[in-house]
Amino acid sequence: MASTVENPTNIPEHCPGTDSANAGKASACAGCPNQQICASGPAGPDPGIQLVKERLEQVRNKVLVLSGKGGVGKSTVTAMLSRSLAARDKDSNVAVLDIDICGPSQPRVMGVLNEQVHQSGSGWSPVYVDDNLSVMSIGFLLSSPDDAVIWRGPKKNGMIRQFLSEVDWGNLDYLLMDTPPGTSDEHLSASTYLSQAGLTGAVIVTTPQEVALLDVRKEIDFCKKVKIRVLGVVENMSIFVCPCCKRLSEIFPATTGGAKKMCEELNVPFLGSLPLDPTVARYCDEGKDFISELPNSPVVQALGEIVKKLVTVCESREE
Numbered sequence: 001m002a003s004t005v006e007n008p009t010n011i012p013e014h015c016p017g018t019d020s021a022n023a024g025k026a027s028a029c030a031g032c033p034n035q036q037i038c039a040s041g042p043a044g045p046d047p048g049i050q051l052v053k054e055r056l057e058q059v060r061n062k063v064l065v066l067s068g069k070g071g072v073g074k075s076t077v078t079a080m081l082s083r084s085l086a087a088r089d090k091d092s093n094v095a096v097l098d099i100d101i102c103g104p105s106q107p108r109v110m111g112v113l114n115e116q117v118h119q120s121g122s123g124w125s126p127v128y129v130d131d132n133l134s135v136m137s138i139g140f141l142l143s144s145p146d147d148a149v150i151w152r153g154p155k156k157n158g159m160i161r162q163f164l165s166e167v168d169w170g171n172l173d174y175l176l177m178d179t180p181p182g183t184s185d186e187h188l189s190a191s192t193y194l195s196q197a198g199l200t201g202a203v204i205v206t207t208p209q210e211v212a213l214l215d216v217r218k219e220i221d222f223c224k225k226v227k228i229r230v231l232g233v234v235e236n237m238s239i240f241v242c243p244c245c246k247r248l249s250e251i252f253p254a255t256t257g258g259a260k261k262m263c264e265e266l267n268v269p270f271l272g273s274l275p276l277d278p279t280v281a282r283y284c285d286e287g288k289d290f291i292s293e294l295p296n297s298p299v300v301q302a303l304g305e306i307v308k309k310l311v312t313v314c315e316s317r318e319e
């Protein structure tokens, strides 16, 4: 669990966590390369919090991407936002950290499925999608994309700590962190480790129907409880434009007014809506950059507006 861990697979499955009174002393600790460090350290705030703060000092905006429900397009939106942020200013540096430990999607969506990460003296090197766009994901550490990651909380916690404290991102303008749906171990770990590092806030992705919005309200409540600023809500798959007849259909009807109305009620920024476009799904499955290939698509146009708002919201904190 400490910064000296050489290989994340060394972390015992039932690791009690470094801030546990049992750290280094539990039966699960036997054989762990960090047993002595954990046993000798004071049980108190995790030293990883300071390591993360130091490592992310040169990352200007740290943004969590959250969703209440699964399958609403959070990973897709994370990838789209990162590509769009990187494309709008070639002098900026953007990165995606995939902390969806059990369901990493970023290697596929970003088109770097078979890449591997390398370790250097200054930490893990992320995988570069473009000169100014990089990705780190547990997917790069698995021997096959079909491998299942079946880990309990403390082990996920250790992995997230490593990702946040040991990746050599260099100078970054935006680090977008793709999380699993809901509010689980990964979210708690990330919010704890980022607590001193100056987390900019969270973007929440939803679809328009009430069943998804219900969970977004819980996500917003989670953010309030752990003091994460809600940067805004993106409504994904809001409308479907038929590629043949151009008719508009609401595949997921906004029976209660959709995300915009909810944002007004809860007084959080609404960043915009993205249409449902089968080309997007196909391009993401193939890991292709549709932003540069389909600049006139309604999704890319809408994305441009969302990114503009997101940048304004992020910069407003930096005054």
Ligand SMILES: Nc1ncnc2c1ncn2[C@@H]1O[C@H](COP(=O)(O)OP(=O)(O)OP(=O)(O)O)[C@@H](O)[C@H]1O
Pocket: 067, 069, 070, 071, 072, 073, 074, 075, 076, 077, 103, 105, 179, 180, 181, 236, 237, 274, 275, 276, 277, 278, 279, 280, 281, 282, 284, 285, 299
């Ligand atoms: N705007 C869109 N138009 C068309 N397809 C989309 C759009 N957004 C997402 N999709 C597709 O919807 C599916 C689910 O998206 P994605 O994997 O990003 O969801 P998710 O919320 O990250 O899911 P989970 O967190 O449960 O893994 C994917 O096949 C993706 O290509």
